[in-house]
Amino acid sequence: MSIFVDDDVLRKVATVIGGEEAVQVAMALKKFKEATDDQILSYIAEDAETEIKLNDVRKILFKLHNHSIVQCDGVRDETTGWFIFRWSLQLDQVEGFIKNQKKRIIKILQERLDYERSHDFYYCNTPECERLPFEDAMEYVFKCPTCEKLLQYFENKKVIDTLENKIAQLEKELSE
Numbered sequence: 198m199s200i201f202v203d204d205d206v207l208r209k210v211a212t213v214i215g216g217e218e219a220v221q222v223a224m225a226l227k228k229f230k231e232a233t234d235d236q237i238l239s240y241i242a243e244d245a246e247t248e249i250k251l252n253d254v255r256k257i258l259f260k261l262h263n264h265s266i267v268q269c270d271g272v273r274d275e276t277t278g279w280f281i282f283r284w285s286l287q288l289d290q291v292e293g294f295i296k297n298q299k300k301r302i303i304k305i306l307q308e309r310l311d312y313e314r315s316h317d318f319y320y321c322n323t324p325e326c327e328r329l330p331f332e333d334a335m336e337y338v339f340k341c342p343t344c345e346k347l348l349q350y351f352e353n354k355k356v357i358d359t360l361e362n363k364i365a366q367l368e369k370e371l372s373e
């Protein structure tokens with residue numbers, strides 16, 4: 198199965214999983230199709246600005262493996278009898294990873310939206326302070342616990358609209 202995943206998407210996913218070093222490992226794998234950790238290391242080491250070590254490469258490979266972005270095949274070396282591990286990208290899983298991330302974000306946004314819809318908020322209008330739900334505002338007798346200014350009703354329609362739009366956009370992306 199061949200699935201088209203462009204470099205930008207692969208970079209983003211690798212960054213989320215293991216930062217800049219994971220990007221380098223993923224791009225090396227993309228170039229080689231299949232490679233050992235040593236091959237990946239020497240490819241990355243050609244770039245003089247990196248000081249990545251074999252152990253780092255291995256750690257990243259395991260992280261990517263945990264998310265099924267790479268797979269690993271162990272092959273016995275005929276001469277030495279040792280196992281050689283060859284790593285390769287599973288590009289079809291990259292798409293699955295992105296979908297799962299989006300689903301996770303939708304869940305968080307939905308919980309946030311439910312919270313916004315089911316509460317009335319009070320706010321002192323000081324940028325550094327936080328809005329308080331009615332129950333908490335009442336406990337502080339409508340005086341901000343941080344800056345002591347009066348807490349006023351806060352219209353959260355804009356917050357709700359923003360959350361709804363973001364959720365709708367992500368759901369549209371998932372259905373594409």
Ligand SMILES: [Zn+2]
Pocket residue numbers: 321322323326327341342343344345346
């Ligand atoms: Zn305040």
